[in-house]
Amino acid sequence: MKKQQFRVEDMHCVNCALRLQELEDTLPGVKSVHASYRTGKMVVEFEEAKTTNDQIIQAVRKLGYTAVIDS
Amino acid sequence: MPELLVAFITGFTTGGLSCMAVQGGLLATSIANQIESDITARAGRNPSRGFKIGLPILSFLVSKLIVYTLLGALLGSLGQVLRITPLAQAILQFAIALFMLGNALRMLNVHPIFRYFSFEPPASVTRFIRRKSKGETTFLTPIMLGALTVLIPCGVTQAMMAAAIATGNPLTGAGLMFAFTLGTSPVFFALAYFATRLGAMLEKHLVRITATVLIVLSIFAVDTGMNLLGARFTLTRLASNLIPFGEVAQLPTAVQPAADGNLLLNVVDKGYRPRTLHAPANLPVTLTLVTDEVYSCARAFLIPAIDYGVILDATGEKTVQIPPQAKGTVLPFTCSMGMYTGKIVFDL
Numbered sequence: 148m149k150k151q152q153f154r155v156e157d158m159h160c161v162n163c164a165l166r167l168q169e170l171e172d173t174l175p176g177v178k179s180v181h182a183s184y185r186t187g188k189m190v191v192e193f194e195e196a197k198t199t200n201d202q203i204i205q206a207v208r209k210l211g212y213t214a215v216i217d218s
Numbered sequence: 219m220p221e222l223l224v225a226f227i228t229g230f231t232t233g234g235l236s237c238m239a240v241q242g243g244l245l246a247t248s249i250a251n252q253i254e255s256d257i258t259a260r261a262g263r264n265p266s267r268g269f270k271i272g273l274p275i276l277s278f279l280v281s282k283l284i285v286y287t288l289l290g291a292l293l294g295s296l297g298q299v300l301r302i303t304p305l306a307q308a309i310l311q312f313a314i315a316l317f318m319l320g321n322a323l324r325m326l327n328v329h330p331i332f333r334y335f336s337f338e339p340p341a342s343v344t345r346f347i348r349r350k351s352k353g354e355t356t357f358l359t360p361i362m363l364g365a366l367t368v369l370i371p372c373g374v375t376q377a378m379m380a381a382a383i384a385t386g387n388p389l390t391g392a393g394l395m396f397a398f399t400l401g402t403s404p405v406f407f408a409l410a411y412f413a414t415r416l417g418a419m420l421e422k423h424l425v426r427i428t429a430t431v432l433i434v435l436s437i438f439a440v441d442t443g444m445n446l447l448g449a450r451f452t453l454t455r456l457a458s459n460l461i462p463f464g465e466v467a468q469l470p471t472a473v474q475p476a477a478d479g480n481l482l483l484n485v486v487d488k489g490y491r492p493r494t495l496h497a498p499a500n501l502p503v504t505l506t507l508v509t510d511e512v513y514s515c516a517r518a519f520l521i522p523a524i525d526y527g528v529i530l531d532a533t534g535e536k537t538v539q540i541p542p543q544a545k546g547t548v549l550p551f552t553c554s555m556g557m558y559t560g561k562i563v564f565d566l
Contacts, residue, residue: 161336164338168341168345169348172349183338184333185333185334187333
């Protein structure tokens with residue numbers, strides 16, 4: 148299980164963070180998503196065998212946001 | 219009950235829009251989706267479709283209304299324990315103002331620091347709500363969702379919750395939250411119907427409108443706090459000087475200066491008559507407060523400078539002993555919400 152932090156700076160309200168958390172239900176292999184509007188960050192816990200950082204970034208883009216890996 | 223009217227209007231305008239931003243996307247949209255599924259399933263079989271669409275939304279709103287009213291009663295009770303001094307209430311009003319202003323600046327994207335004014339529910343709570351909202355369409359679901367909105371109050375709702383604490387009365391607190399939530403209901407109802415049609419552009423305008431109204435409300439909250447501190451120059455006092463009331467003419471005895479130190483103040487639903495009392499300097503003064511079926515916050519009478527506060531009976535009389543004051547002293551008085559004001563001038 149991998150835990151990766153992303154920067155999602157274009158969230159404009161708490162509801163955006165709630166929408167991103169829905170990835171828990173829609174993206175295969177994702178165990179948990181914790182998105183915070185306050186910090187503009189999203190932490191995703193996922194199985195590397197089932198999904199990748201790029202797939203997560205794509206899924207975020209489909210929701211209308213831009214995710215960047217936070218090093 | 220002007221404070222209830224204010225709460226209702228706040229709910230109808232800023233509260234509804236704010237709920238739309240925080241609760242709308244997660245809850246109302248999921249209800250709308252459920253309703254759409256319901257419609258699809260029943261298409262061609264049930265001619266009374268309109269009624270069926272409305273019922274789940276109404277269940278949601280009624281449930282929300284009940285829960286927030288109970289919350290208001292709880293907060294009012296809490297305020298009863300916490301509230302005593304006008305100073306504490308003034309501090310609360312300033313905190314409300316700061317909170318509203320911070321939220322307005324956050325909405326306008328002035329600086330990321332203002333994001334800390336938003337309320338972020340724990341992920342476990344939002345996860346629970348989300349999973350419940352995706353359950354089967356039953357009347358229990360919208361009722362449960364309506365009740366769960368209490369866990370994710372929007373910025374304006376939180377400000378109203380603080381105001382409910384400030385009332386220091388469970389009944390008034392409940393009334394305030396009831397009026398406010400009722401005010402948000404039409405907007406929420408409309409959202410449930412038209413959620414999918416709201417475009418990003420419209421949403422952007424709504425955010426700006428909400429932010430602007432929040433700024434205006436925060437100015438009023440500061441003004442209320444200043445009134446509670448007994449400030450002589452506030453917007454409310456300025457407005458009350460500019461807008462005369464007809465009732466004064468009907469109360470000639472109260473308008474006359476009282477050289478003997480006995481003052482009469484009529485407490486009415488819309489405030490205090492007369493707004494300015496003249497009293498003798500360097501003498502003890504007896505102020506008689508008269509109420510006659512008064513049910514507004516004017517009953518919660520405060521003289522901040524001498525730290526005096528009383529909740530008057532709806533109908534009755536109450537006397538207040540004011541110690542001697544130097545010539546030229548002005549003692550402002552106010553209701554506990556800082557809405558109605560007046561002053562005693564010691565110039566006789």
